[in-house]
Amino acid sequence: MCRTIDVTDLVDQQDQLYNNRKRKGLINKIDKLIDNVVESQFVLYTPHFAMSFAQVLYTHKKCVEAAYIQEGGMIYRNTIITHLPILKRIWCFVVDNLYRHTNRVWSAYGWYMPGKLYKQKDLDSYAISNVFFKYLPSTNHIIKWPHINIPLTVKDNANVFVFDGFTKNGLIEQGFYLDKCKELIKMFAQSYNYIKFHPAQSKEECNTIKLYFDMQGREYTILDNSIPFEIILASTSGLSVIGFGSSLLYFARDLGHTVHCMDRWLQGSPLYIQYKNAFGLDDF
Structure with missing residues (x-):
């Protein structure tokens, strides 16, 4: 059995996570939701970590690791950052630790940044081919879309x-x-x-x-x-x-x-x- 929870309202507020006055309140709302609906430890499956909402989910105490799952089809090569120059690393440290004073939200330049997924040694991804995550340092797993009888007739070869x-x-x-x-x-x-x-x-x-x-x-x-x-x-x-x-x-x-x-x-x-x-x- 699969339970679905609509978190659109929280995701729409995620810009507040970069606001020093509003961040704590929104993090508390997200944490309260997880505490109320998730009864055990969980693995987070997310398209990427450029969105701060996913960062807060990952840094929750019940999350044990994360994996990537394909959402779109286009390959954004520059969003997979496997190496940060020393000046960028210093900038991220200053912003995250001295300005924001939190480890729940980080300076995200892209979908992946080295050192941020600290809860795991290995990284998995799931996609319909090996192409989409080819720049991500992950072990990729092929998944197949199900064949569903849809309430719509589209002619073959159309x-x-x-x-x-x-x-x-x-x-x-x-x-x-x-x-x-x-x-x-x-x-x-x-x-x-x-x-x-x-x-x-x-x-x-x-x-x-x-x-x-x-x-x-x-x-x-x-x-x-x-x-x-x-x-x-x-x-x-x-x-x-x-x-x-x-x-x-x-x-x-x-x-x-x-x-x-x-x-x-x-x-x-x-x-x-x-x-x-x-x-x-x-x-x-």
Whole structure:
């Protein structure tokens, strides 16, 4: 039996963990939740430790070790830090110990930092392939997505267009992105298509993209965000998945679908190049 507890409210407050006046109060709330619902020692499975909420979970007295579990599909090479220069180490020590006065939250430059996972000698990760955590100093374990009878019929061998929340997240200029979406649809749209919008996309942006399909005389079905697209990928076969630098394209590739990733079309965006270089995104 698996018990699920919604901690969205606490996660949404995690910026308070870097506030000297509010940190203690939020840590106490998180600790109280764990003390009330977790009856024994536990292992923490987390996508990464760049978020302070995961750090507080790891440093709780009942947590005995941590492991990584794949959440997205894109490989952020620069977030896996295996060596810190001496000046960075001194800076982290000063901030964590002399300014914040806590060992529950640390200066996180990335998903992994050496010396922070002090409760264990070995580190494990879990992913659908050996690619995603290839830069993490862990023993990787392959897991398989289950095949589920979903309340949605997606035709085998269909074309699925995956769009992104890049513009709302400040990763690309909206006009530039929409122009490339228009080109994408013109090149790949068939007589019937499926569309997967990102939750961060505005209604205006989604309507513009739908208009591009209409202009080409192409029919489409919009995939409801209430059904994870990863489950659709694991439960169907032979799809052609089309888009730009979305994590879902990487999942689709690893699950054996045909993928048309036109990420190179975005190289003309200064914002996108800055984002890609900052995180060390591997080419598709």
